[in-house]
Amino acid sequence: MLVDRSDRAAVGRIEGLGDLSHASLTYSPDERFAFVFGRDGGLTKVDMLTRTVVARTLQAGNSIGGAISDDGRLVAVSNYEPGGVKVFDAGTLDLVADLPMPGKTIGLVDVPGRRFAWTVWDTGEVFLGDFSGAEPVVTMLGNAGKNPFDAVLTDDAHTYLVGLFGEKGVTAFDLWDDSPEPQKFLTDYGKTGEDMPVYKMPHLQGWAFTEGQYALPAVGRHALLWVDRDSRETVATTEMHGQPVFVIAQPASPYVWVNFATPLNDTVQVVDSRSHDVVATLTPGKAILHMEFAPRGAEVWISSRDDNKVLIYDTRTREKVAEFPAEAPSGIFFTARAHQTGL
Amino acid sequence: MLVDRSDRAAVGRIEGLGDLSHASLTYSPDERFAFVFGRDGGLTKVDMLTRTVVARTLQAGNSIGGAISDDGRLVAVSNYEPGGVKVFDAGTLDLVADLPMPGKTIGLVDVPGRRFAWTVWDTGEVFLGDFSGAEPVVTMLGNAGKNPFDAVLTDDAHTYLVGLFGEKGVTAFDLWDDSPEPQKFLTDYGKTGEDMPVYKMPHLQGWAFTEGQYALPAVGRHALLWVDRDSRETVATTEMHGQPVFVIAQPASPYVWVNFATPLNDTVQVVDSRSHDVVATLTPGKAILHMEFAPRGAEVWISSRDDNKVLIYDTRTREKVAEFPAEAPSGIFFTARAHQTGL
Numbered sequence: 001m002l003v004d005r006s007d008r009a010a011v012g013r014i015e016g017l018g019d020l021s022h023a024s025l026t027y028s029p030d031e032r033f034a035f036v037f038g039r040d041g042g043l044t045k046v047d048m049l050t051r052t053v054v055a056r057t058l059q060a061g062n063s064i065g066g067a068i069s070d071d072g073r074l075v076a077v078s079n080y081e082p083g084g085v086k087v088f089d090a091g092t093l094d095l096v097a098d099l100p101m102p103g104k105t106i107g108l109v110d111v112p113g114r115r116f117a118w119t120v121w122d123t124g125e126v127f128l129g130d131f132s133g134a135e136p137v138v139t140m141l142g143n144a145g146k147n148p149f150d151a152v153l154t155d156d157a158h159t160y161l162v163g164l165f166g167e168k169g170v171t172a173f174d175l176w177d178d179s180p181e182p183q184k185f186l187t188d189y190g191k192t193g194e195d196m197p198v199y200k201m202p203h204l205q206g207w208a209f210t211e212g213q214y215a216l217p218a219v220g221r222h223a224l225l226w227v228d229r230d231s232r233e234t235v236a237t238t239e240m241h242g243q244p245v246f247v248i249a250q251p252a253s254p255y256v257w258v259n260f261a262t263p264l265n266d267t268v269q270v271v272d273s274r275s276h277d278v279v280a281t282l283t284p285g286k287a288i289l290h291m292e293f294a295p296r297g298a299e300v301w302i303s304s305r306d307d308n309k310v311l312i313y314d315t316r317t318r319e320k321v322a323e324f325p326a327e328a329p330s331g332i333f334f335t336a337r338a339h340q341t342g343l
Numbered sequence: 344m345l346v347d348r349s350d351r352a353a354v355g356r357i358e359g360l361g362d363l364s365h366a367s368l369t370y371s372p373d374e375r376f377a378f379v380f381g382r383d384g385g386l387t388k389v390d391m392l393t394r395t396v397v398a399r400t401l402q403a404g405n406s407i408g409g410a411i412s413d414d415g416r417l418v419a420v421s422n423y424e425p426g427g428v429k430v431f432d433a434g435t436l437d438l439v440a441d442l443p444m445p446g447k448t449i450g451l452v453d454v455p456g457r458r459f460a461w462t463v464w465d466t467g468e469v470f471l472g473d474f475s476g477a478e479p480v481v482t483m484l485g486n487a488g489k490n491p492f493d494a495v496l497t498d499d500a501h502t503y504l505v506g507l508f509g510e511k512g513v514t515a516f517d518l519w520d521d522s523p524e525p526q527k528f529l530t531d532y533g534k535t536g537e538d539m540p541v542y543k544m545p546h547l548q549g550w551a552f553t554e555g556q557y558a559l560p561a562v563g564r565h566a567l568l569w570v571d572r573d574s575r576e577t578v579a580t581t582e583m584h585g586q587p588v589f590v591i592a593q594p595a596s597p598y599v600w601v602n603f604a605t606p607l608n609d610t611v612q613v614v615d616s617r618s619h620d621v622v623a624t625l626t627p628g629k630a631i632l633h634m635e636f637a638p639r640g641a642e643v644w645i646s647s648r649d650d651n652k653v654l655i656y657d658t659r660t661r662e663k664v665a666e667f668p669a670e671a672p673s674g675i676f677f678t679a680r681a682h683q684t685g686l
Contacts, residue, residue, distance in 0.1 A: 006373050006415070029637070030349050031374075070595075070641040072349070112595045112640050113659040132659065156553065157595035176597050176617070210499065212555065212573065230555065252413075252455045252500035252684040254519050274519070294372070295682030297455050297500075298413040316456040316475065336682040339638030341595040 001326055002051060005294065005301075005334060008312055008322045012051045018042035018058075024065045024331060027338035028090065029072040034333075035090070037066045043077055045093055048335070055093040059086050067110040070341065074131055076116045078108035085118055087131060097136045099129065107151025107162060109342045111175060117141075117160050119148045126151075126162060126173055126182075142182040144171040149219075153342030154209055154229075165219060172232065185232040189218055189225055210249045210273040215256050217244035224258065226276055236276040241267045246290065250315050251297035255279070259288045268302065270318065280318050284311050292332035303329035344669055345394060348637065348677060351655055351665045355394045361385035361401075367408045367674060370681035371433065372415040377676075378433070380409045386420055388436055391678070398436040402429050410453040413684065417474055419459045421451035428461055430474065440479045442472065450494025450505060452685045454518060460484075460503050462491045469494075469505060469516055469525075485525040487514040492562075496685030497552055497572075508562060515575065528575040532561060532568055553592045553616040558599050560587035567601065569619055579619040584610045589633065593658055594640035598622070602631045611645065613661065623661050627654050635675035646672035 002012040017023075018038035025036040033054070034046040041060035044053055061081035068075050068090060076087045083104050087097040103122025111117050114132040119125070124144045130137040144151075146166030153160050153175070160173040169187040174180040209215075213235065214227045224244055226236040242264030249256050250270075258269045265287050270280040285304030292301045299321065302311045305328050312322040337343045345355040360366075361381035368379040376397070379387040384403035387396055404424035411418050411433060419430045426447045430440040446465025454460050457475040462468070467487045473480040487494075489509030496503050496518070503516040512530040517523040552558075556578065557570045567587055569579040585607030592599050593613075601612045608630050613623040628647030635644045642664065645654045648671050655665040680686045 029639070070637075070639040110639075114641075155595070158554075158597070211501075252498070254501070294413075296372070296413040296453075296684045298457075336679075339679040339682060341639045 001329070002048065003310075009324055010326065014046055014051050014053070016053050016056070017044045017046070018056075020330070022330075025333050026066060026068045026075070026343065027333075027335050028068065029338055031335040031338045033090075035066065035068060035075050037063050037077060039063070041079065041081070043075065043088065043093060045090075057088070057093050057095075059088070059095075060084075064104070064106060065108060067108055067116055067342075069110055069114045069116070069131065070112050071114055074114065076108055076110075076118075076129070078105040078118055080104045083120075083122075085116070085127075085129070087116075087129075087136070097129075097131070099136070099138060101125075101127070106148060107160075109151070109153040109160070111153065111160075112157050112341065117151075117153070117173075117175065119144055119151045119162050121147060121149070124148055126160070126171075128175070141173055141180055144173075144182060145169060145184065155341065157341050161214070163216075163219070170216065170227075183232065186216065186225060186227060186234065189221075189234065189237075210256060211254060213273060215247050215249070215271070215273065217247050217258075224256075224271060224276075226273070238271055238276045238278065240278070241269055241281065248291055248293065249273075250300070251293055251295060253297055253315070255315075257291055257300065259291060262287070265289070282313075282318065284313070284320070285309060289330045290332050292334055295334065295336040301332050301334075303332055305329055344672070345391065346653075352667055353669065357389055357394050357396070359396050359399070360387045360389070361399075363673070365673075368676050369409060369411045369418070369686065370676075370678050371411065372681055374678040374681045376433075378409065378411060378418050380406050380420060382406070384422065384424070386418065386431065386436060388433075400431070400436050400438075402431070402438075407447070407449060408451060410451055410459055410685075412453055412457045412459070412474065413455050414457055417457065419451055419453075419461075419472070421448040421461055423447045426463075426465075428459070428470075428472070430459075430472075430479070440472075440474070442479070442481060444468075444470070449491060450503075452494070452496040452503070454496065454503075455500050455684060460494075460496070460516075460518065462487055462494045462505050464490060464492070467491055467507075469503070469514075471518070484516055484523055487516075487525060488512060488527065498684065500684050504557070506559075506562070513559065513570075526575065529559065529568060529570060529577065532564075532577065532580075553599060554597060556616060558590050558592070558614070558616065560590050560601075567599075567614060567619075569616070581614055581619045581621065583621070584612055584624065591634055591636065592616075593643070594636055594638060596640055596658070598658075600634055600643065602634060605630070608632070625656075625661065627656070627663070628652060632673045633675050635677055638677065638679040644675050644677075646675055648672055 004011045019040040036044040045055040047054045060079040063079045066077040084101040085099045103120045105118045108118040126141045144162035145164045148162045149165040151162040162171045172183040216225045224238040242260030268282045286306035290303045310326045314321045362383040377389040388398040390397045403422040409420040427444040428442040446463045448461045451461040469484045487505035488507045491505045492508040494505040505514045515526040559568045567581040585603030611625045629649035633646045653669045657664045
């Protein structure tokens with residue numbers, strides 16, 4: 001569904017994008033084209049102006065996401081089946097590079113200088129691919145640890161953070177360093193209690209960076225972990241309503257907003273990054289899957305899948321200001337993402 | 344001149360905007376409209392799609408800049424003559440509020456929650472105006488010091504920094520605090536040497552925030568001052584080619600780019616915010632007035648006024664990749680600014 005953020009309304013519908021359960025997309029630098037990564041392995045290029053599919057390739061059996069290079073020339077896709085990374089020309093979707101990897105790839109992000117970073121679930125290896133020259137140069141940066149489930153790049157493109165599922169912890173790589181050493185932290189959180197089954201893997205693209213801290217979801221716990229960005233020491237833990245899924249910083253504010261894994265996914269909580277206290281608990285609707293902020297933070301759009309609605313909240317009053325019908329809405333992606341590194 | 348960033352070319356020219364010497368502009372949230380603040384006191388609304396002036400008001404004798412509210416509804420203008428702040432409806436340019444002040448206003452920025460902050464040159468007073476209710480609520484936050492020449496908001500909207508000309512120093516206000524206390528720092532830089540005459544007042548909109556630091560231009564000195572963002576202690580001084588004018592962080596990188604006051608304004612220097620060393624000195628052309636980065640930092644556009652050219656440099660190779668003719672170019676403003684708080 002195509003929406004007009006100013007009008008707070010749906011303006012069109014685009015079909016033929018394949019399996020969009022847990023899909024994601026990214027935008028060209030001019031915000032005109034969307035590149036949609038489907039779970040059927042489809043990569044689809046959509047023209048937002050004409051609302052048509054202008055190119056589509058079924059490039060794998062199952063893909064988990066992708067990214068566009070900083071100059072807008074290349075689109076890279078992270079594949080589960082058969083694994084590996086494929087890189088396409090953003091204009092034509094012609095294959096530019098096929099990079100087999102020893103397993104499923106996750107956490108693929110764009111890195112400045114026509115580069116991409118990604119991680120292999122099966123082996124824990126982290127790679128940096130440089131596509132600025134005639135031939136791609138792929139470098140193994142190091143091993144993150146056991147079964148990395150997602151990774152994220154800080155907004156300054158300085159640190160690539162890899163979350164681990166097979167062991168406790170997060171591993172950081174300094175991408176401003178030519179030969180970064182893996183730096184593991186948060187290796188012992190929650191070791192005094194028993195972990196719960198993980199109903200839904202948390203997302204790291206939503207990891208919040210605020211007040212010199214990382215706000216991280218505790219895997220298998222009803223908790224948010226706060227880590228100092230420089231020292232990587234844990235500074236606080238916030239007990240939450242459920243298992244965090246997305247932890248997203250409200251732009252230009254001290255607040256992070258959190259949604260939760262099923263069956264507690266009717267709730268959204270707001271946490272103050274200074275006090276680490278929950279300052280608001282909202283129950284916007286059934287199956288709250290995603291939240292997307294207006295780029296300067298004035299409002300947040302919330303998808304309520306099982307209510308078939310998109311809800312719009314004012315972030316200052318935290319009251320609902322509008323809503324509109326949508327069929328089982330999930331991810332919301334405003335075009336201003338085109339201008340953010342690592343998204 | 345209207346440019347297409349993807350095509351690296353001029354696509355049109357818009358006339359009738361008044362005196363554009365030292366002018367600035369801001370964009371509506373949908374990037375369609377530009378609001379141009381002219382030195383003749385003119386506020387002009389331009390439709391970028393049709394390339395026409397859709398509204399214009401000569402609202403003062405001399406204005407220095409302005410901002411648009413986070414929801415895109417209000418445009419505020421900072422005036423030198425007769426001083427004060429005026430606020431307009433962004434749709435019609437009808438006057439919404441006329442706020443006389445005890446002097447010239449400078450450093451006007453948008454603050455989340457339909458608010459604006461500004462400072463009075465003559466008295467040093469800092470004000471916060473809240474326009475979210477039926478009537479504006481204007482609060483005096485405190486006194487910054489003697490003759491504040493410009494002010495800037497950090498990217499997280501946390502700290503409003505006011506640069507002083509009548510005395511040494513910078514004054515910070517915590518806008519996340521309901522009753523912020525003015526916090527003065529950098530009060531004794533350069534006290535062992537003699538200051539030079541100031542050929543051109545540095546701009547604070549270009550103050551860079553990187554690696555947990557502020558990179559600040561030293562008024563009347565050939566130096567850049569590095570201040571720790573948390574402690575506000577000076578951590579380093581970088582000797583520069585001339586008096587810095589704009590100090591701009593290259594997005595998603597450790598680098599800041601600096602241009603200089605006349606007569607040394609043929610040069611641009613690049614400084615690494617980790618080592619505080621100058622890592623590159625470029626001489627792109629005559630009278631380098633402004634630099635604007637592609638939002639994800641892949642390239643920088645540089646206006647070379649006396650060469651009548653706009654130059655485009657790749658930020659990774661730091662080599663010129665394109666140029667095009669432009670008549671005495673000065674400020675360059677990409678539409679992605681629409682999504683940044685405080686710009």
